[in-house]
Amino acid sequence: MSREWELFYNKFIVYEGYKTTLNGLALTAEIAVFGLFIGMLIGTLIAVVKVVPKYKLLPRILSKICDIYVGFFRGTPIVVQLLIGYFVLIPSIGLNLDKVAVAILVFGMNSGAYVSEIMRSGIQAVDPGQLEAGRAVGLSFSAAMAKIVIPQAIKNILPTMGNEFISLIKETSVVGYIAIVDLTKAFRQIGDSNYEYIIPYLVLAVVYLVIVMLITQGVKIIERGLKKSDRHN
Amino acid sequence: MIDIINLNKKYGELVVLKNINETVAEGEKVAIIGPSGSGKSTFLRCLNCMEDPTSGSIIFEGEDIADMRVDINLRREHMGMVFQQFNLFNNKTVIDNITLAPTHLGLKKFRQKKIKNFFIICLNLFRKEKKNLLEINTTPKRIRAEAKANAMKLLARIGLEEKADKYPSTLSGGQKQRIAIIRALAMNPKVMLFDEPTSALDPEMVGEVLDLIRELAKEGMTMVIVTHEMNFAREVADRVLFMSDGVIAEEGTPNEIFDNPKNLRTQQFLKNVLKAR
Numbered sequence: 143m144s145r146e147w148e149l150f151y152n153k154f155i156v157y158e159g160y161k162t163t164l165n166g167l168a169l170t171a172e173i174a175v176f177g178l179f180i181g182m183l184i185g186t187l188i189a190v191v192k193v194v195p196k197y198k199l200l201p202r203i204l205s206k207i208c209d210i211y212v213g214f215f216r217g218t219p220i221v222v223q224l225l226i227g228y229f230v231l232i233p234s235i236g237l238n239l240d241k242v243a244v245a246i247l248v249f250g251m252n253s254g255a256y257v258s259e260i261m262r263s264g265i266q267a268v269d270p271g272q273l274e275a276g277r278a279v280g281l282s283f284s285a286a287m288a289k290i291v292i293p294q295a296i297k298n299i300l301p302t303m304g305n306e307f308i309s310l311i312k313e314t315s316v317v318g319y320i321a322i323v324d325l326t327k328a329f330r331q332i333g334d335s336n337y338e339y340i341i342p343y344l345v346l347a348v349v350y351l352v353i354v355m356l357i358t359q360g361v362k363i364i365e366r367g368l369k370k371s372d373r374h375n
Numbered sequence: 376m377i378d379i380i381n382l383n384k385k386y387g388e389l390v391v392l393k394n395i396n397e398t399v400a401e402g403e404k405v406a407i408i409g410p411s412g413s414g415k416s417t418f419l420r421c422l423n424c425m426e427d428p429t430s431g432s433i434i435f436e437g438e439d440i441a442d443m444r445v446d447i448n449l450r451r452e453h454m455g456m457v458f459q460q461f462n463l464f465n466n467k468t469v470i471d472n473i474t475l476a477p478t479h480l481g482l483k484k485f486r487q488k489k490i491k492n493f494f495i496i497c498l499n500l501f502r503k504e505k506k507n508l509l510e511i512n513t514t515p516k517r518i519r520a521e522a523k524a525n526a527m528k529l530l531a532r533i534g535l536e537e538k539a540d541k542y543p544s545t546l547s548g549g550q551k552q553r554i555a556i557i558r559a560l561a562m563n564p565k566v567m568l569f570d571e572p573t574s575a576l577d578p579e580m581v582g583e584v585l586d587l588i589r590e591l592a593k594e595g596m597t598m599v600i601v602t603h604e605m606n607f608a609r610e611v612a613d614r615v616l617f618m619s620d621g622v623i624a625e626e627g628t629p630n631e632i633f634d635n636p637k638n639l640r641t642q643q644f645l646k647n648v649l650k651a652r
Contacts, residue, residue, distance in 0.1 A: 274425060275462035275555075279476035279562055280452035289475065293466045 150332065150341040159332045166328030167349070173245050173324070174311040180250025181310070182303075185257025188212065189295075190287060192262050208258070215255035221316045224248050228320040245317045253310055260302050264295035297368045304361030308354050315350075325349065376401040376566060376597055377422060382431035384417055384621075391417045393621040395431075399566070399599060404592050406612035406629075407601045410644055414621040415601045419570050422599060423447075423454040436565070452480065455559030459571040461551040463543040463558070470539040473526035473558045474519075481518040485511065522561070529557040533587060549580030553587050566597040573604060605648060609633050617641045 153159045188208045194201045215223065227248040232239050239247075268291050276286030296303075318327040329346040333339035377399040384392040391414045399405055407415045420426040422433060424440055424447050432439045440450045464472050492508045499505045530536045533553045543551055552572060559567060572588065573581045585607050592598060592611050602608050608615055609629040617625040617632060617640075625638040636642045 269460075269462070269465075271458060271460050271462035272464060275456075275458060275464065276476075277448075278423065278425065278451060278454075278456040278458075279558065280448050280480055281476060282448050285479060289479070290464050290466065297466070 146338055146341050149336050149338045150345070153332050153335050159328075159335075162323060162331065163325065163328045166323050166325040169242060169317075169322060170311065170314050170325040173242065173249055173314045173317060173322075174307065176246045177249030177253055177314070178307050178310055180246065181253025181257045181306070182261075184251060184254025185259075185261050186292065188254065188258035189261035189265055190292075192258070193265050194283070212255045212258060215252050220249070220252055220313055221319055223252055224316065224319055241320050241322055245314070245320065245322055249310060249314065253306065256306060257303070260299050260306065261295060264299035264302075265291055267298045268294045300361065300365050300368060304357060307361075308357055311353060311357070312350065376403075376436070377599075378432075378434040379422070380432040380434065382418075382421060382433070383429045384414075384421060384426060385429045391621050392421065392428075395623060397616070397623065399597065401565075402595050402597055404598045404611055404613050405600070405616060406608035406614070407599065407616045407618060408603070408605065408608055408632075408644075409616075409618035409624075413618040415618050416570055418618065419568050419599060419601050422568055423451050423456060425456070452476075452562050453565045455556075455562060455564035455567040457552070457556050457559055457567065457569045457572050459574050461543075461548070461555045461575070463546075463551055463555055465543055468540050468542055469530070469535070469546070469554055470523065470526055472543070472554065473529065473561050474522040476558075477522040477525070477561050478519055481513075481522065482515055485513065485515060485518060526557075526561055529560055530554075533557060547580060548576045549583045552576065552580075552584045556584070556587055556591075560591075566599070567591065569598065569600040569602070571601050571603065573602070573607075603648075605633065605645070617644065619644070 154163070188211070191201065191204045191208050194205075196202050196205065224245065228241060228244050232244055272290050272294065273283075273286050276290045277283070281289070314324060315326040317324050318330070323331070326346060329342040330339075333342040379395055379397040379399075382392055382395040382397075383390075395418065407418065409415050417426055421428050421441075422435075424433065428441045431441065433441045435450055435454070438445060438450070440447060463469075464475065467475060488509050488511050492511070495506050495508055527536060527539065530539055535550060535554065538546060538550065538554075543554075546554070556567075556572075569588065573584050576584060581604070585604065588598070588600070588607075589611060598611075600608070600612070612629050614626060615629050615632040616623050617636075617638065619640045625632065625636060625641045632641065633645065636645060
């Protein structure tokens with residue numbers, strides 16, 4: 143075995159570096175999963191606001207607020223948002239939030255901006271006749287949206303949402319900036335311990351790759367399940 | 376049953392309906408014919424406010440439903456609508472398509488009653504004379520079961536019971552449209568609005584849909600039908616409206632309109648349509 147592998151093996155197994163790594167993996171997953179969940183909630187809300195007919199004042203104001211929100215989160219790097227969230231916003235309102243909670247919030251809000259655009263295109267791809275038919279049988283706008291349009295929109299955008307989740311997972315690798323020991327940071331610490339980075343970083347890349355491949359497969363399976371209403375049987 | 380008073384509809388600068396006054400009596404079958412772009416569909420869609428009138432009133436059961444303060448959703452329950460493109464809910468099975476609205480609205484009313492009763496109970500604590508609770512003689516389970524039983528009965532009527540658990544994408548156009556019609560019937564509407572119900576169908580399937588509409592007509596349902604099927608209009612309608620350029624250019628019994636049209640535009644239209652056959 144080469145010297146690099148030996149060093150990595152020593153640190154990873156003998157000195158139990160895998161524990162921090164597994165912990166880091168859990169944190170990465172936690173931030174990405176909850177972040178996506180918050181992102182979907184925010185994204186769906188914004189998307190619905192954007193498709194509501196705009197002849198009244200309230201929808202117009204809400205729509206403007208949403209524009210500003212999306213503009214900010216798409217117009218600045220996620221690292222900057224993370225730093226502002228953790229070092230500026232949270233201390234300034236005197237809240238003592240855990241850094242992982244801050245990361246989840248920031249990633250959720252960031253993802254919400256992107257999901258809103260995906261969701262909007264998904265909603266707009268649903269035949270307007272579907273909403274109309276729902277309204278015609280007496281459902282309110284929100285009931286028709288929730289029961290008829292959004293389920294179909296979600297089916298439309300599922301592959302894209304898979305991509306969003308994948309990029310979210312990869313983006314979480316910057317949470318080291320606020321001292322969270324996620325997957326990336328954990329491998330970096332292994333490298334730091336003996337200034338030998340080649341193997342840790344290569345293994346890190348492989349771990350991300352495997353995660354992403356697993357998600358891709360998972361999305362395919364869900365997609366197949368949701369396609370039920372398209373099948374001609 | 377429906378009084379249309381000074382109805383106007385504009386899309387920006389484009390005037391689609393010009394000051395229309397019309398009355399649909401209970402049990403009456405009104406057919407609307409006319410060239411495309413004449414405003415027939417817009418007129419029909421204004422009747423249940425799918426398109427909000429720019430000005431004017433739609434009086435349905437003594438209430439102006441064009442008024443923004445009226446809860447249009449409650450009124451639409453009594454106005455069935457059938458679309459040219461069927462518009463069955465693609466994410467729902469046939470049976471769910473039919474039961475969705477009755478169940479949802481039934482449950483909603485049930486919950487509202489429960490909430491009201493809760494407030495009455497709370498307020499009764501402070502009242503000398505206790506107020507009676509609202510009567511609730513159903514359960515969510517029963518609402519669902521009744522909606523389903525009713526849907527199966529309607530499906531049996533059109534002979535499509537075996538399609539109950541299929542998705543709309545597996546059905547033919549004629550089947551879809553007949554299911555769309557009974558989906559509207561499931562709400563026990565007082566009037567049915569048909570927006571070119573056979574225009575998107577293969578010629579072979581037009582018959583089965585028209586037969587169902589004919590049946591409804593015989594049962595005395597009030598209907599407003601926008602159609603290009605002249606023979607059908609002549610047979611089913613009590614009154615025919617000919618629309619052109621956003622106004623009702625001529626109206627009368629089918630015999631008056633089809634055999635003896637007075638208006639030049641009507642004559643022209645009928646000549647062109649009948650020549651095409």
